[in-house]
Amino acid sequence: MKTAIDLNADAGESYGAWTLGDDRALFPLLSSVNIACGFHAGDPLTIQGAILLARSHGLGIGAHPGYPDLPGFGRRLLEATPDQVYADVLYQVSALAGMARAAGVRLSHVKAHGALSTRAWTHAGTAEAIARATRDVHPELPLMVLPATLLEAEARALGVPVLLEAFPERAYLGDGRLAPRSLPGSSIHDPAEAARRAVMMVVEGRTEAIDGGHFEFEVDTLCIHGDNPNAVQIARAVRSALEARGVQIRPFPRPDRDA
Structure with missing residues (x-):
């Protein structure tokens, strides 16, 4: 049983006059955030505001790169060569790292968003490009990955x-992949159910599968999607349930580095 876990959320996903999520209510419940880099969501002012808000709460700040797809929120598969994926991810992570540095904080991790992440689960070229771009920003910069995917394998092969x-x-x-959002029940909006699953994941190291049985895995961090309409309530319930089982919510260790 783990005695501590990181709790993260995707954030900074508003854009211009379009508001998505409630970062101000969500951030106090977390230990890390993944901030959109302007490709699937976010704009410079929103990104800066999210960084400053995260800094005020002492949260780990991660880059959340995605496909260049604002209308589709980065959840549509775009045909992109590995070279294009590498350049896109390098650009986004570098921009977020620079803005974080200007605010006096360091980037703590990288996490691919939406369809870009999903593609990297099973496409070696995309997975390698994401991992290589992360490494090239800084060799000690961690990459958040879904266990038992090609993205995990390619990252480990590159020493990320x-x-x-x-x-x-x-x-x-x-098989450990997230159920497609098109399937009924793929997204959970009940805070109590999400909290029950969180405890199972951290305490038992497994989760139920929508197609039967269980998937067993190790876990370093739990994610709450900021665009979930019940994100704040879910985060509060998850945190409360874990703390009731003696599990602390705290950021993963962040090595001293320039990125």
């Missing part, structure tokens, strides 16, 4: 530190 991530408000398939 990995953080194994689980999602208490998403349903799983038996």
